[in-house]
Amino acid sequence: MKFDDLKSLFTKSNVLNLNKPEVQIIGLFLTFVSLYFFVNLSSFSGEYYFVTDLAANDFQIMEILSGRIAYGPYSRFQFNHPGPVYFYFLAISEKVFSFFESNYARYVFFTYLFNTTCLGFVLYQLTKTFKSLWPAVLLWISSFFVWKSLGFGFLFETWTPYVMICPFLVFIFSVVNLSEKKWWYLPIFIFVASFLFQVNIMGAVPFGIGTFFILYYLFQVRKTIDWKREKLFFPVLISVFVLFLIWLPVIIDFFQNFPGNISSVLKYLLKGGGNKKPVEVFSFVKTMLDSTFPLPYAGFFYGLIILIPFRKSEGLNSFALKLRNFSFLYTIVILFTLFRMKGPIVPHLFWHFDSVIAVQVFLLFLVFFHKNWEADWKPKQVVWVMLLIAFVILLYGKEPLRERNLFVKEWVSAVQNLDDKFVLHWDSNPKDFPQGNLVLGVAAELNRQGKKVCLTEPWFFLVPRTYHCSPEALKSYTVLKFETLDSEVRDLVRDGNQIQYLNSLVKIQKN
Structure with a gap:
């Protein structure tokens, strides 16, 4: 034809x-x-x-890919x-x-x-x-x-x-x-x-x-x-x-x-x-x-x-x-x-x-x-x-290029060999609240690499129950505590049990 x-x-x-x-x-x-x-x-x-909300969403997706029931994205009203x-x-x-x-x-x-x-x-x-x-x-x-x-x-x-x-x-x-x-x-x-x-x-x-x-x-x-x-x-x-x-x-x-x-x-x-x-x-x-x-x-x-x-x-x-x-x-x-x-x-x-x-x-x-x-x-x-x-x-029609958040990769590379189980914590106060964006990104990537990760109160609403820290986890997992620096550090610096990078300080506590 x-x-x-x-x-x-x-x-x-x-x-x-x-x-x-x-x-x-x-x-x-x-x-x-x-x-x-x-x-x-x-x-x-x-x-x-991922960082911020997209990282929180990633935990839901990982639940589904792991064969568990996911129950929806988080909400600031303290329920999903x-x-x-x-x-x-x-x-x-x-x-x-x-x-x-x-x-x-x-x-x-x-x-x-x-x-x-x-x-x-x-x-x-x-x-x-x-x-x-x-x-x-x-x-x-x-x-x-x-x-x-x-x-x-x-x-x-x-x-x-x-x-x-x-x-x-x-x-x-x-x-x-x-x-x-x-x-x-x-x-x-x-x-x-x-x-x-x-x-x-x-x-x-x-x-x-x-x-x-x-x-x-x-x-x-x-x-x-x-x-x-x-x-x-x-x-x-x-x-x-x-x-x-x-x-x-x-x-x-x-x-x-x-x-x-x-x-x-x-x-x-x-x-x-x-x-x-x-x-x-x-x-x-x-x-x-x-x-x-x-x-x-x-x-x-x-x-x-x-x-x-x-x-x-x-x-x-x-x-x-x-x-x-x-x-x-x-x-x-x-x-x-x-x-x-x-x-x-x-x-x-x-x-x-x-x-x-x-x-x-x-x-x-x-x-x-x-x-x-x-x-x-x-x-x-x-x-x-x-x-x-x-x-x-x-x-x-060309949209601006998106921020790829490669700093998350740097943080994950810096901590991933410390342990296979991590507690990620940041305080609920105006100074350290912005660290939550980074914490979710690091936790999501560690989770994708097969590490066990969990968050502490009052941040349970951000992630499914699988990632809520139990009392046993708090005693046996390596704790990564995120805090905000007063000035930005351009190169990742290790100092004993502390890591500094950009505007974040991570204190490492091995149990």
């Missing part, structure tokens, strides 16, 4: 038919995905060592988040993507695939819903306009607050599609809602709001719903299986360690947090909006974005109206959540809200450009836009 014959076959079967909006959006998006990863590929070659689903994905990616040298590169590759799949899925489904390429392009533009304040490198980030952003778009659209009685979105909703809930405690908020929103609209039209078994059986069956599979490790942990971690999570959610003063909440919201809309009176500008689709709803079909209603409801609820959040307001707990803002900007575009929806894109136009995307990415 000649090439022209093969091309004709694909064209006739609509697989490569650039006149179809669905094919057009796939072509545009794959151009972006492949080139953006290609220009940043050098960032993921070579060695990389409810579940480990993301860490199971990372553990699998460590084995599957072994062509990368560092574990970090493998995690980044999976996370990038996951994020772009979420975004691509939403764009594709939006194209099918509106039977036009324009709505998908407008959402794409809206999302990148809002996400620019985060830096587009967040698509590669494995830190869980960043990982929530793209799945949250899928969550929003699955909620709206389910309220439109599209039952095959039920397993998608169950998966994404569970994922958000497990990777961050604030994921409980969208899980609850989404469920309420779906039930409200289904109750309104309950008499007109076709409840035929063949339409509901497989979506419900798959949803139950997905729900069971994702929450199985959490359930096992709950019964093995009753009342355990999950009870603490539920108590926290039911009890609620503190009470914030309006000035604290609105100061946080203002900071967030100023970074998204770098204009005077950004809050006023955002208010117009929310309200105009209510005042001027021409061109918004049933799907878009529900999208408007859900994004508005979520905005109100998240504001009250801020008032009730315990402790200082931590912005990264609400970065997923940027996806809500992106949807609201998209709705504003729909209001003003709905008359252009039916304008078809010709194949030549699509090709030119592909070339434009390629040009922009090759020119501006």
Whole structure:
């Protein structure tokens, strides 16, 4: 078969038919995905060592790789988040993507695939819903306009607050599609809602709001719903299986360690947090909006974005109206959540809200450009836009190189031959608290080398129970006590039972 014959076959079967909006959006998006990863590929070659939260996450992954049940990332609320689903994905990616040298590169590759799949899925489904390429392009533009304040490198980030952003778009659209009685979105909703809930405690908020929103609209039209078994059986069956599979490790942990971690999570959610003063909440919201809309009176500008689709709803079909209603409801609820959040307001707990803002900007575009929806894109136009995307990415798509934390390697090399069992300790005071970042990195790397490591109180919440120091460990393991130096030492210096390097002093106590 000649090439022209093969091309004709694909064209006739609509697989490569650039006149179809669905094919057009796939072509545009794959151009972006492949080139953006290609220009940043050098960032993921070579060695990389974890510190801070990524090092704490590494203990969860090692639990999974060791065949034990992991129960979620740590939380500063003194309990672990409810579940480990993301860490199971990372553990699998460590084995599957072994062509990368560092574990970090493998995690980044999976996370990038996951994020772009979420975004691509939403764009594709939006194209099918509106039977036009324009709505998908407008959402794409809206999302990148809002996400620019985060830096587009967040698509590669494995830190869980960043990982929530793209799945949250899928969550929003699955909620709206389910309220439109599209039952095959039920397993998608169950998966994404569970994922958000497990990777961050604030994921409980969208899980609850989404469920309420779906039930409200289904109750309104309950008499007109076709409840035929063949339409509901497989979506419900798959949803139950997905729900069971994702929450199985959490359930096992709950019964093995009753009342355990999950009870603490539920108590926290039911009890609620503190009470914030309006000035604290609105100061946080203002900071967030100023970074998204770098204009005077950004809050006023955002208010117009929310309200105009209510005042001027021409061109918004049933799907878009529900999208408007859900994004508005979520905005109100998240504001009250801020008032009730315990402790200082931590912005990264609400970065997923940027996806809500992106949807609201998209709705504003729909209001003003709905008359252009039916304008078809010709194949030549699509090709030119592909070339434009390629040009922009090759020119501006290179992200800054990441800190590879090679100083962790130096510390591990300095202590690894002292013993096979280590207690890592740093004090809970303002002076030595920053050492925790280093301690987690050193402990994670020693753990990967097969050493036994454990942490002391009050840092048990950072790592799984396997790495909590027992009284016996405190008596028999070599203790590495980390302290902060007043000045930086550029070369690693040994002095008896002490090691100095950079801004850290380690005191060694052999039992």
